[in-house]
Amino acid sequence: MxxxxxxxxxxxxxxxxxxxxxxxxxxxxxxxxxxxxxxxxxxxxxxxxxxxxxxxxxxxxxxxxxxxxxxxxxxxxxxxxxxxxxxxxxxxxxxxxxxxxxxxxLTGRENLVLLARLWGFRGRAAKARADDLLAAFGLSEAATKxxxxxxxxxxxxxxxxxxxxxxxxxxxxxxxxxxxxxxxxxxxxxxxxxxxxxxxxxxxxxxxxxxxxxxxxxxxxxxxxxxxxxxxxxxxxAATGSGFLHVALADVARLDQAASILERRLEHPVQRSAEGAELSVLAGTAKAANEALADLVAAGIELSDFSMGQPSLEEVFFALTGQPSLGESRKDDKP
Amino acid sequence: MIDTTSLQRLQRVARPRSPSALSNALVFGWRAVLKFKHVPEQLFDLVMTPIMFTLLFTFVFGGALAGSPGEYLQFFLPGILVQTVVFNAVYSGMGLSTDLGKGLFDRFRSLPIWSLSPFAGLMVGDILRHLIAASIILIIGLILGYRPEAGSLGVLAAFAMLIAIGFGMGWVFIVLGLLIRTPTTVMTLGFTFLFPLVFASNIMVDPGTMPDWLRAFVEVNPVSLMTTALRGLMGGGATLSQVVFALIAPVALTAILAPTTLWLYLRR
Missing domain, CATH: 3.40.50.300 (P-loop containing nucleotide triphosphate hydrolases)
Structure with missing residues (x-):
């Protein structure tokens, strides 16, 4: 890839x-x-x-x-x-x-006429081009605003x-x-x-x-x-691996504990969903996933839901960069 | 809201031939004219300060400074025209800074057009602003009793001089507008730089009573040179050397700052 x-x-x-x-x-x-x-x-x-x-x-x-x-x-x-x-x-x-x-x-129409003229449309042709574009983009009614x-x-x-x-x-x-x-x-x-x-x-x-x-x-x-x-x-x-284990807890307060149990057993970094109530981790095989779930049950952590499946793109990104989320901004992007 | 058929139809329109640099510049000039139509209140900003100055100085200080308000107005009006044009240049720098902040110039720069044409358009807008503001101030002056002894030809020459001054000063604020991201900073910096130039000049008073060191500055201050020339043009008796001295600053600014503008703009 x-x-x-x-x-x-x-x-x-x-x-x-x-x-x-x-x-x-x-x-x-x-x-x-x-x-x-x-x-x-x-x-x-x-x-x-x-x-x-x-x-x-x-x-x-x-x-x-x-x-x-x-x-x-x-x-x-x-x-x-x-x-x-x-x-x-x-x-x-x-x-x-x-x-x-x-x-x-300027109005929407004037903006488009200005650009049409800069591209070389003249007089009436520029206006016609602007009106066609406004119509195609559903902006005819707002043309003169x-x-x-x-x-x-x-x-x-x-x-x-x-x-x-x-x-x-x-x-x-x-x-x-x-x-x-x-x-x-x-x-x-x-x-x-x-x-x-x-x-x-x-x-x-x-x-x-x-x-x-x-x-x-x-x-x-x-x-x-x-x-x-x-x-x-x-x-x-596919390249990230398809054996992803997704786990949702009944008691969100035990999320940290659950994360460390999963990480110890599966030896892959655990990712939290944006909402914070779900954990995702690469398990590799169903057997490994089973063992990890058994560990959670043994620790008395109740699950409200779990599934095995393809990673989301978010998990792909995490696997590639080791960075938990795309939403956080790093303030070094120059315009 | 959008359908593929109409998009495909849109694509079938043939590309027009590339327009000339002049045509590009004229389109940007048209944009400046549209701005007057949509934001007429910008004229209010431009003329209120000079109108207040004219009224206050004429009636409050005029008698004390020149014997009578009428006589003072005769002295003061050409100067206030210079001040108006010089201050107005700040607003075009602010406008540019605003445009640049919004990404509008990124679109202009990604078009296959003459690189300097957006600035040519700004200049057209500036010149219009200068002419409109100067006319309003002149009309108010005429109502208050100002009489240009050199007649309408003198007034025309004075307005031509004002355009040259505005053109030269305009580059200062275009460069500031390119360098500074926040429009209000452009304004603050502009006025910080312009206030001493405008007040330590011969616009409001004859420098005869000033201390020597200040008078030495006032006499070489470009704003004083411009004001002297404008008084001569409107009141009669302008000499060639006065006009030449007044034009030194605008010509020098254009020669230095026009290439700087291009360099800054293309480098961004």
Missing amino acids: NDTSPMGVPATGLAQSAISARGLVKTFGKLRAVDGIDLDVPRGIIFAILGPNGAGKTTLMRMLATLSRPDAGSATVMGHDLVQAPHEVRAAIAMTGQFASLDED QVRDYSGGMRRRLDIAASLIVTPGVLFLDEPTTGLDPNARKDVWGMIRGLAEAGVTILLTTQYLEEADQLAARIAVIDHGRKIAEGTSRELK
């Missing part, structure tokens, strides 16, 4: 890649925000870069979008070299940043519409659903799937395992500026 070549694309077929990067590095002072990343993104798929805050996702994406110059390494985007031909790269991509890149004082009055979900839709003035070879989405409520998130997911079905290559970053699992055909897991794994969601789970 650490194989960096994309599925079925031989090294000679890189011209077919939407993105091909080798050894990309970006440092901020002493911090190596991106520390030698190789990436091959085939055309026509959704590719997710998954990692916690501060892992270097945004920095990597900003380099690929020509917003930040790599300190070492090279990359091509839609066949154009990032450093030699940034103008050509820009003509082939569109980027929707983490923070809405819209002019809040100032963006400052838009909801978070509407902003996100307009922001993505603004990236489709000219159909990009690659669409970059930096944490497209961060800060959205669950309904708006589902909305954006549907939109991203729709774009992929329409044939747009999408590279997105996310700190949500569920998002990568739901959307992406391929996932690269990044931590501390390095790629620690890559594959399909299924491959990542």
Whole structure:
């Protein structure tokens, strides 16, 4: 799963890649925000870069979008070299940043007309393009409202519409659903799937395992500026091992005790669920799991539920990084 | 809300030809004009301070400083126009800092356009702001009894000079806007730097009564040189050397800070 070549694309077929990067590095002072990343993104798929805050996702994406110059390494985007031909790269991509890149004082329609004119649509053609995009993204009624009055979900839709003035070879989405409520998130997911079905290559970053699992055909897991794994969601789970024991306790107060018993018996780190009521640990075999459960019963710890099964992506991440959760932020991510 | 069919239809529209650098710059200028339409209250910020200054200085200090409010206004009005334009430049720096904080410029930078065109657009907005604010102050001055002896040609020349001053000062705050993330810090820093320049100048009073060391500063202060030239242009009797001295600072600032702006912007 650490194989960096994309599925079925031989090294000679890189011209077919939407993105091909080798050894990309970006440092901020002493911090190596991106520390030698190789990436091959085939055309026509959704590719997710998954990692916690501060892992270097945004920095990597900003380099690929020509917003930040790599300190070492090279990359091509839609066949154009990032450093030699940034103008050509820009003509082939569109980027929707983490923070809405819209002019809040202007109306939704004016924002799109502005960008359409910058792309070279003139007069009436620019307005027609803006109206078509507004209609396709369900924003026609809000067209003449100032963006400052838009909801978070509407902003996100307009922001993505603004990236489709000219159909990009690659669409970059930096944490497209961060800060959205669950309904708006589902909305954006549907939109991203729709774009992929329409044939747009999408590279997105996310700190949500569920998002990568739901959307992406391929996932690269990044931590501390390095790629620690890559594959399909299924491959990542399979590589972590399928014999995961999940345990829920009747008495949450005994969680610490239960965790130490499981860890002693199974000799693998125990992970707590985000809600804190469940423990997960790699057991390997059913026999080992059985023995561990017997230990818990012998210690008088009552279980409300237990199961054996595939790891969740969260457990995959834990197995790869030794870090319990993706939600905690490390404050060293430069924008 | 979004269907694949309409997306596929959207994709079928042919790419337009790449527009020229001038066209890019004009689009950003259009953005500046739209801002006036949607945020007309920004004009309030721009003109209220100079209006208060004009009224207070004319009627409170005018008699004591120049014998009568009318005579003082004649002396003071060209200076307050310089002050207005110089202070206004701070607001465009704040605007830039706000834009940069929101990621809007990241989108502009990821577009295949002339790199400097967003700044050209900012400058268009600045010039419009300067012209509108200066006109309002001039009209109030006229109502209060100010009379430009050099006539309308003199006023036109003075406004051209104000645009040059605003253009030059604008770069200072564009650079600050690029360097500083918080808009309010841009404002604080801007005024910290501008207050001594504006008050230790000949805008409000004749430096004749000042101590020698201060007078020496006031006489070379670029704001004084600008004010002297503007008085000459509006009141008649401007000399070529006055105009040239007034333009030294704007020209030097542009020559140094325009390349700095480009460098900072591309480096980010």
